[in-house]
Amino acid sequence: MRASVKPAPLSPPPGSAPASLAGASARPLSAVDNDASPAGPTGLARKSRSRRIIAVGGGKGGIGKSMVSANLGVALAQAGHKVLLVDADLGGANLHTCLGVGPPESTLSDFLRRGKANLEEVMVATGVPGLSLIAGAQDSLDAANLKYAQKQKLLRTLLAQTADYLILDLGAGTSFNTLDFFLLADHGLLVVLPEPTSVENAYRFVKAAFFRKLQQVESQYGIQDLVEGALSTREGGLRTLHDVVAQVRRKAPSDAERLERELASFRVRLVVNQARTDADAKVGAAMVAAWKKFFGIDMDDLGALRYDDEAWRAVRKRRPVLIERPDSPVSLGLQRIAARLLSLDGLSSESAIP
Numbered sequence: 001m002r003a004s005v006k007p008a009p010l011s012p013p014p015g016s017a018p019a020s021l022a023g024a025s026a027r028p029l030s031a032v033d034n035d036a037s038p039a040g041p042t043g044l045a046r047k048s049r050s051r052r053i054i055a056v057g058g059g060k061g062g063i064g065k066s067m068v069s070a071n072l073g074v075a076l077a078q079a080g081h082k083v084l085l086v087d088a089d090l091g092g093a094n095l096h097t098c099l100g101v102g103p104p105e106s107t108l109s110d111f112l113r114r115g116k117a118n119l120e121e122v123m124v125a126t127g128v129p130g131l132s133l134i135a136g137a138q139d140s141l142d143a144a145n146l147k148y149a150q151k152q153k154l155l156r157t158l159l160a161q162t163a164d165y166l167i168l169d170l171g172a173g174t175s176f177n178t179l180d181f182f183l184l185a186d187h188g189l190l191v192v193l194p195e196p197t198s199v200e201n202a203y204r205f206v207k208a209a210f211f212r213k214l215q216q217v218e219s220q221y222g223i224q225d226l227v228e229g230a231l232s233t234r235e236g237g238l239r240t241l242h243d244v245v246a247q248v249r250r251k252a253p254s255d256a257e258r259l260e261r262e263l264a265s266f267r268v269r270l271v272v273n274q275a276r277t278d279a280d281a282k283v284g285a286a287m288v289a290a291w292k293k294f295f296g297i298d299m300d301d302l303g304a305l306r307y308d309d310e311a312w313r314a315v316r317k318r319r320p321v322l323i324e325r326p327d328s329p330v331s332l333g334l335q336r337i338a339a340r341l342l343s344l345d346g347l348s349s350e351s352a353i354p
């Protein structure tokens with residue numbers, strides 16, 4: 001195996017304040033996110049609905065988030081679903097290029113800043129039937145300066161969309177804005193390369209998302225003191241999900257079960273990209289086992305994508321590899337991941353796609 005999969009401790013560094021939760025951005029919560037509420041997207045609790053949101057995140061850039069987003073969009077649209085791709089990489093938007101869409105006339109920025117009321121006004125066709133795109137901001141709007149009200153507007157509007165699938169291509173890193181989009185999703189896909197540095201970044205991302213999730217639910221359960229106390233414990237008292245729930249049970253037994261269900265809904269789905277060996281392809285399964293063992297957190301391994309020259313060739317041609325080379329190893333892997341997502345949603349059987 002190429003990558004070490006043993007995660008670093010979940011607890012944040014001693015004395016760190018919850019606002020700069022382990023591995024999350026070191027910026028103070030209020031300074032740049034303008035997010036007065038640590039609970040993040042207030043009033044945006046997920047409801048049961050038929051439309052699914054897939055968010056594609058990862059600890060760093062250049063690991064294939066946009067490649068995965070664009071091609072999963074193509075695969076799901078080809079499977080007959082109405083798909084809306086959203087380039088939410090606010091600092092480095094380039095999803096339109098992966099799809100061969102020219103410099104976009106209108107972007108997310110027009111919606112966020114120039115008073116366009118409907119997302120429909122900034123949607124563009126991609127040439128793939130059933131797949132539309134909201135191109136990313138081409139100006140200086142980035143995740144770091146997205147205002148709280150803008151984020152709320154975007155989150156609410158996304159939740160109101162009627163497409164069968166919304167796919168959010170996220171920027172690299174663990175800013176609160178990025179994490180809030182990740183946590184909004186039904187399927188939080190985490191792209192990771194089978195290299196120790198990327199695995200490390202992935203763990204940092206999961207830690208940051210986990211603590212952001214805790215922040216979102218803590219006020220709901222009146223456990224702010226408890227969570228913040230646990231997070232700043234020198235000995236790192238908060239090691240596993242079970243530890244959090246056990247502490248809540250001691251304080252408020254009736255809330256513990258509800259909290260357990262809530263935290264269990266935080267489930268990251270791993271996509272190992274650029275696997276060159278069979279051992280690489282198993283890194284996802286090893287990471288899932290390590291997280292379960294060390295932190296009691298469930299993750300899913302959606303499968304690996306092969307390193308494939310066709311992947312970068314397709315990007316240079318500005319065409320999704322799934323359309324350019326549908327039989328290439330990376331395309332077959334992307335089809336398998338799309339099939340797994342559809343199967344998780346009860347929409348089709350995995351056996352339908354090789």
Ligand SMILES: Nc1ncnc2c1ncn2[C@@H]1O[C@H](COP(=O)(O)OP(=O)(O)O)[C@@H](O)[C@H]1O
Pocket residue numbers: 058060061062063064065066067068273274275305306307308309311312313315330
């Ligand atoms: N499976 C793969 N095999 C070979 N090259 C890949 C693969 N996935 C991605 N790449 C290359 O990595 C580059 C960066 O991918 P991209 O999706 O833009 O990353 P991100 O969105 O994470 O920054 C692509 O342009 C492509 O050249």
Ligand SMILES: [Mg+2]
Pocket residue numbers: 065066067089094169
């Ligand atoms: Mg990208």
